[in-house]
Amino acid sequence: MADARAIGIFDSGLGGLTVAKEIIKLLPNENIVYFGDTGRVPYGTRSRETIVKYARQDEKFLLNKDVKLIVAACGTVSSVASDTAKELPVPFIEVVSHSVKSAVKATKNKKIGILATSATIASGSHKTQIKKLLPDCEVVESSGTLLVPLVEEGWTDVCDNVVYETVRRYLEPMIKAGVDTVILGCTHFPVLTQVISKIMGQGVTLINMGTATALAVKECLKLSDALNDSNNKGNHSYFVSDKTASFEKTASVLLNENIDGNTVEQVDINSL
Ligand code: DGL
Numbered sequence: 001m002a003d004a005r006a007i008g009i010f011d012s013g014l015g016g017l018t019v020a021k022e023i024i025k026l027l028p029n030e031n032i033v034y035f036g037d038t039g040r041v042p043y044g045t046r047s048r049e050t051i052v053k054y055a056r057q058d059e060k061f062l063l064n065k066d067v068k069l070i071v072a073a074c075g076t077v078s079s080v081a082s083d084t085a086k087e088l089p090v091p092f093i094e095v096v097s098h099s100v101k102s103a104v105k106a107t108k109n110k111k112i113g114i115l116a117t118s119a120t121i122a123s124g125s126h127k128t129q130i131k132k133l134l135p136d137c138e139v140v141e142s143s144g145t146l147l148v149p150l151v152e153e154g155w156t157d158v159c160d161n162v163v164y165e166t167v168r169r170y171l172e173p174m175i176k177a178g179v180d181t182v183i184l185g186c187t188h189f190p191v192l193t194q195v196i197s198k199i200m201g202q203g204v205t206l207i208n209m210g211t212a213t214a215l216a217v218k219e220c221l222k223l224s225d226a227l228n229d230s231n232n233k234g235n236h237s238y239f240v241s242d243k244t245a246s247f248e249k250t251a252s253v254l255l256n257e258n259i260d261g262n263t264v265e266q267v268d269i270n271s272l
Pocket of ligand 1: 011012013015016041042043044045073074075076077117120148185186187188
């Protein structure tokens with residue numbers, strides 16, 4: 001049976017587009033509704049109460065769009081506010097557990113780095129799950145607080161000294177510990193892959209949470225017989241809580257689609 005309802009994806013801003021990109025690659029004929037809370041980004045420095053409140057509003061917005069599944073394409077929401085999923089009438093996929101499995105599979109020297117927001121690191125979500133699967137694994141955590149505004153501003157050029165130095169400082173503890181795998185535990189960070197790869201070197205595996213999450217989305221839809229079996233390319237709609245030029249620019253580059261002021265719609269998320 002074909003279920004043409006869209007997959008709902010949300011994040012605090014444009015970071016979740018790195019997850020959307022993987023889902024679109026794997027499931028090109030699915031319709032997608034994306035919500036980026038650009039008016040309230042960042043989430044990663046806020047209290048649990050605020051993150052839970054924001055997550056509920058984001059989920060409500062997507063439910064109003066009649067989505068068949070919700071993806072929290074945000075490491076912070078996945079780590080701190082996954083409980084909100086219990087209230088949802090549709091399946092919910094978070095980004096942490098799937099990426100942890102990929103990292104545990106990838107590491108050879110049992111040293112894994114986690115680069116995420118401070119709320120995610122404080123929750124210990126990745127570390128706890130890694131330790132369950134690989135108890136003797138050394139986990140090196142770093143909160144890349146300044147990297148989120150950097151990405152939102154479009155400052156991602158590998159040749160930019162400010163970008164390079166800022167990223168390097170956050171990665172230093174991982175370089176010192178000799179990790180062979182780094183989980184990009186915030187969905188904004190794959191946008192900085194070139195910089196992170198250059199700093200960590202070729203021998204280090206970077207885990208993009210979107211890759212494993214896309215597979216989980218496909219599996220979930222398949223199991224509930226809710227894949228869209230239409231042969232047409234899916235429609236993608238983009239909503240934000242504040243229209244910013246950087247969202248349109250980064251989204252266009254990242255998704256290789258023409259996303260401009262006419263394609264992105266602003267919504268009042270606070271009213272939900
Ligand atoms: N992209 C989000 C994450 O994966 C949130 C970044 C933020 O808003 O602080 O954690």
